Amino acid sequence: ALERTFSIIKPDATRRNITGKVLSYIEGAGLRVIAQKRIHMSKAQAEGFYAVHKERPFFGELVEFMISGPVVVQVLEGENAIAKYREVMGATNPANAAQGTIRKDLAESIEANTVHGSDAPETAAQEIAYFFKDDEIVG
Numbered sequence: 001a002l003e004r005t006f007s008i009i010k011p012d013a014t015r016r017n018i019t020g021k022v023l024s025y026i027e028g029a030g031l032r033v034i035a036q037k038r039i040h041m042s043k044a045q046a047e048g049f050y051a052v053h054k055e056r057p058f059f060g061e062l063v064e065f066m067i068s069g070p071v072v073v074q075v076l077e078g079e080n081a082i083a084k085y086r087e088v089m090g091a092t093n094p095a096n097a098a099q100g101t102i103r104k105d106l107a108e109s110i111e112a113n114t115v116h117g118s119d120a121p122e123t124a125a126q127e128i129a130y131f132f133k134d135d136e137i138v139g
């Protein structure tokens, strides 16, 4: 089915000026960018986005990393976009990611892992609505 998923190109990628390289993996997989903006998240915004992880030991570090520089937030559309993007991203820990994935090829560490992608249709809808108004999405 035609799906939408939410993506973040993280601060390690904006710092290294490789957002275009990341985008080439996304578009190379047949996913279309139907909304995109560069933002610097506030602490409250990052804490809210990652609220599901707030009891995890790495929560504080994760939030600090995500506000350490600008990010690019995106809505991606395509056939089976959620699973397809997770496949292109590779495993959370780049050490476990398959060859040819964004995280294997580009990520620095489990924290500075270059990209975020939604894990299910419900979270995709929530995450898209967290950052984008309907009229900012142009499919």
Ligand code: CMP
Pocket (backbone or CB within 6 Å): 053, 058, 061, 062, 092, 110, 111, 112, 113, 115, 116, 117
């Ligand atoms: P993301 O898909 O954005 O969702 C939660 C993030 O937490 C994850 O990517 C990783 O960047 C980060 N993360 C997961 N596990 C760890 C960990 N053990 N240490 C630090 N960060 C982690």
